Amino acid sequence: MMVRVSATVENVSVIGTGYLGATHAACMAELGFNVVGVDIDPEKITSLSAGDLPFHEPGLPELIRKHVTGGKLRFTTNLDEVGAWADVHFIAVGTPQVRGGTGADMTYVDTATTDLARAITKDALIVGKSTVPVGTAARLADLIAETKHPEVNLSLAWNPEFLREGFAVEDTLTPDRLVIGTTNTHDEDTLRSVYAEALDRDTPWISTDYQTAELVKVAANAFLATKISFINAFAEVTETVGGDITTLADAIGHDTRIGRKFLNAGVGFGGGCLPKDIRALQTRVAELGLDHSMRFLDEVDQINLRRRKKTVALAFDTLDQDVIGKKIAVLGITFKPLSDDVRDSPGLDVAARLFNAGADVAIYDPQGNHNAAKRYPRITYNDTLNEAVTGAELVILTTEWDEFKTLTPEDLNHKVTTRRIIDARNVLNPHHWENAGWTFTQLGRQSPHD
Ligand SMILES: NC(=O)c1ccc[n+]([C@@H]2O[C@H](COP(=O)([O-])OP(=O)(O)OC[C@H]3O[C@@H](n4cnc5c(N)ncnc54)[C@H](O)[C@@H]3O)[C@@H](O)[C@H]2O)c1
Known part of the structure; x- marks a missing residue:
């Protein structure tokens, strides 16, 4: 792999080293950056520092070991270390479903962002990667401005992540698109230098505002969930009237406007993203007075369950x-x-x-x-x-x-x-x-x- 590091960005931190963050940290090291992963979970940090991955993801343990051994990748629980060191900080903490509700629990993102802003002592760009309700980036930008050291220049970009568990390394190193929400061209240029290798391969680069960047991620997941529930709704029909849902999926999937992927009927979708993302999206639009717009996602959820x-x-x-x-x-x-x-x-x-x-x-x-x-x-x-x-x-x-x-x-x-x-x-x-x-x-x- 060609290693290309921009003149300006050398040191990168990744806050949150779960499925997304550990992958992102290792892949940034593979791209040639010096990387420090930060997490509040000391056990996770101990095991990652020893080159052990605390979860299963094909190809990732090898990449982590390679860069931990080679000195390009470190892990710590100490935010102050990266605050004085990194040029770019990626936020990759969780946004699970809130306990007893349907919205996203934003406490991890809010805490990580404010703690980070407080810890940063050199000019830097903070880049949100977590999946968040629309409006979050604008809110966090205000929070950062209120919290940061007055003499430090800090700004925020939003860069949603589309990796698939099971293919996380491949998806991070060779993404099918990069979506960047920024408020100025300087921040966009910084991210262009971070992702220079993907840009050299003509990876589609979608430069947009915060809201669109946030919505792209949840729209993609809502679409995929809908596609699965669509075929499962027809499975309910074939179970009653007779017929074969697989043949039906094959037949409609030949239409290139529809496509065969995500049309496998079965016990439905799950995981740490699709279910909570469609619920959080409904909750967010309801807060905005637009509950009718995403009401169909409730049915998508119900079909799935x-x-x-x-x-x-x-x-x-x-x-x-x-x-x-x-x-x-x-x-x-x-x-x-x-x-x-x-x-x-x-x-x-x-x-x-x-x-x-x-x-x-x-x-x-x-x-x-x-x-x-x-x-x-x-x-x-x-x-x-x-x-x-x-x-x-x-x-x-x-x-x-x-x-x-x-x-x-x-x-x-x-x-x-x-x-x-x-x-x-x-x-x-x-x-x-x-x-x-x-x-x-x-x-x-x-x-x-x-
Ligand atoms: N897992 C995926 O396939 C995937 C794909 C795309 C996007 N996402 C999004 O990425 C985000 C993270 O998802 P995940 O699956 O990696 O979650 P995860 O639960 O595996 O990891 C989150 C990590 O953040 C850490 N953390 C929490 N608060 C912290 C803080 N203040 N400082 C430092 N670390 C902190 C936790 O200890 C944990 O290790 C979510 O918003 C998710 O929707 C996930």
């Missing part, structure tokens, strides 16, 4: 309405493959509902067991697929890890007690399973024998 209940109902149907004491193997409880993130995960929700109904739930996930066990410690977590399915009366596939997509009936025939499977991601071939004597169920697809 109904898919989880539907999967649980199918489990009850498959087990003749009696799940108590029955062993159910749940395969996949991360919200998507290639991640250990179980935030708002459909698979984990299904597992927890069945557990609460009295089933003997056995979870296996290649990466997510540890995080899920923190949330639901009483459920059984298995280290291997083999253990989870042995003696099961029902198997439910809830996350489409490759390991599960390639499963064959022969892999499970002699391990389970009863040959019943619900493929809640529509990734298995019904004929193979039915021919091997399995009761096979998918969402939105009539069984070939119905």
Whole structure:
């Protein structure tokens, strides 16, 4: 990779070293900058400083180790260190759903920004990367102006992040677009020098105001969530009238105006972004008196949540309405493959509902067991697929890890007690399973024998 550092920007800090921040910090080091990642969680900082990633993201541990060892990347809990040192500070702290509400909890962003502004003792640019309600950047700019040292020149840009967990390194090093909200050309030029390598590859550069930059991110997530719920709404119809949702998705997906991506019917979306972002967007527009504009997102959310209940109902149907004491193997409880993130995960929700109904739930996930066990410690977590399915009366596939997509009936025939499977991601071939004597169920697809 070509290393190109601008004459002006050499030192970069990243505040918040979770999924987004740790990735951004490592990738900035890969681009040639000196980088310090800051977090309030001392355990996270200790493990990152030792070159260990406290979560699963393919390719990221190698990148962190490379730059920690090479001296380009450090981690600290001390904001003052970076305040006197960095030219550009990226804010990458969390914006989770507020407890007991639907809006975004802005306390982390607000605290990180004011603490940072107080700590900065040399002229610098602060760049927000977290996903925030529209209007946040303007509010933070005022907060920074009130808090900063009078002799220091500080300004704020907004640069939303579009990385996908599982592909975070690739998406950060080779983004499909860069969106920059600024109030002056100097700040834009600073960010052009930070992202010079992507610009050399003609990556689309969208230079705009704060509001548009903030809205681009939530609009993208609202669109993706809507697309998934759109196909899942049709799955509800095919479940009633007959038909095959996968064939329907393939057929409409051939229309290039529609496209096939994000049209896989199943147990729906989850994770640390889509669900909370569509809720926060509705809440924000309601505050602005525009609740009607985003009302459809409530239905998008409801359709999505109904898919989880539907999967649980199918489990009850498959087990003749009696799940108590029955062993159910749940395969996949991360919200998507290639991640250990179980935030708002459909698979984990299904597992927890069945557990609460009295089933003997056995979870296996290649990466997510540890995080899920923190949330639901009483459920059984298995280290291997083999253990989870042995003696099961029902198997439910809830996350489409490759390991599960390639499963064959022969892999499970002699391990389970009863040959019943619900493929809640529509990734298995019904004929193979039915021919091997399995009761096979998918969402939105009539069984070939119905
Ligand atoms: N995870 C993704 O795929 C992704 C993609 C795009 C955008 N985003 C957005 O990025 C933001 C961060 O998401 P995430 O998934 O990385 O969250 P995360 O919970 O994994 O990480 C947030 C980190 O911020 C730290 N933190 C909180 N307050 C702090 C403070 N005052 N100073 C320093 N560190 C602090 C926390 O300890 C934590 O390590 C959110 O707004 C999210 O919506 C996430």
